[in-house]
Amino acid sequence: MRLYFPLLVCLAAALSTAAISSPLDLWTKLILTQQWPNTFCSVEHHCHPNFSYWTLHGLWPDKGNNCNSSWHFNSSEIEDLLPDMKKSWPDLLNPSSVQFWKYEWSKHGTCAAEAASLNSQHKYFSKALELYHKVDLNSMLMKFNITPSDKYYTFSEIEEGMTNFYGVKPKIQCVHPSKNSEPQVLGQIEICFDADFTLLDCEKHFTISTFSRGSLDHPLGVTKPSGLSVCSYDIPVYYPPTP
Numbered sequence: 001m002r003l004y005f006p007l008l009v010c011l012a013a014a015l016s017t018a019a020i021s022s023p024l025d026l027w028t029k030l031i032l033t034q035q036w037p038n039t040f041c042s043v044e045h046h047c048h049p050n051f052s053y054w055t056l057h058g059l060w061p062d063k064g065n066n067c068n069s070s071w072h073f074n075s076s077e078i079e080d081l082l083p084d085m086k087k088s089w090p091d092l093l094n095p096s097s098v099q100f101w102k103y104e105w106s107k108h109g110t111c112a113a114e115a116a117s118l119n120s121q122h123k124y125f126s127k128a129l130e131l132y133h134k135v136d137l138n139s140m141l142m143k144f145n146i147t148p149s150d151k152y153y154t155f156s157e158i159e160e161g162m163t164n165f166y167g168v169k170p171k172i173q174c175v176h177p178s179k180n181s182e183p184q185v186l187g188q189i190e191i192c193f194d195a196d197f198t199l200l201d202c203e204k205h206f207t208i209s210t211f212s213r214g215s216l217d218h219p220l221g222v223t224k225p226s227g228l229s230v231c232s233y234d235i236p237v238y239y240p241p242t243p
Contacts, residue, residue: 029195
């Protein structure tokens with residue numbers, strides 16, 4: 001009996017660790033985040049806003065960051081996805097680099113990969129692209145006549161249009177004005193899914209969002225008074241056209 005006791009202790013510890021590492025304990029929601037390039041590039045320097053459509057920012061589990069530092073990004077594993085990646089998920093700061101995808105995989109993909117459906121780089125990036133095309137945010141906004149222009153929208157008409165179309169409430173973020181007389185600028189939209197990739201309401205409480213880029217991974221709402229955060233219902237929304 002004495003010989004078996006250490007083995008039983010190790011087995012119990014392993015089972016406990018396995019339970020803690022369960023995907024359900026780590027995350028229960030995926031956040032498909034898209035950004036409006038012109039707004040992003042109005043905040044960041046050395047940017048390339050040569051896109052007239054919403055682009056992917058990332059697919060983020062609601063819990064966990066950098067879950068497996070030993071699982072390095074390898075672009076050869078997603079070689080067949082690269083044409084779509086460059087178009088739908090471009091790096092607005094360094095268009096010819098893979099550093100953005102590397103960062104997103106390290107920070108968010110390794111955590112999403114706790115689920116069997118996302119347990120490889122190819123599964124993770126291909127699922128993000130699949131969901132991006134499925135929700136088709138660009139077409140949805142056009143359907144409700146919400147287009148980049150010099151006119152202002154109310155936040156309610158943007159939110160209500162999206163909620164009616166998708167059947168769930170997204171999280172819509174703006175760059176807030178530095179002066180009371182200025183509009184807020186539409187910048188980022190999060191659409192949420194459960195672990196089975198079914199649409200669900202995003203959280204309603206206020207959060208600061210981030211434009212995540214390695215060393216530029218800082219909460220804009222904290223460091224800049226005009227940073228990106230949940231849009232206000234009381235301020236007109238400007239959806240800037242592409243330069």
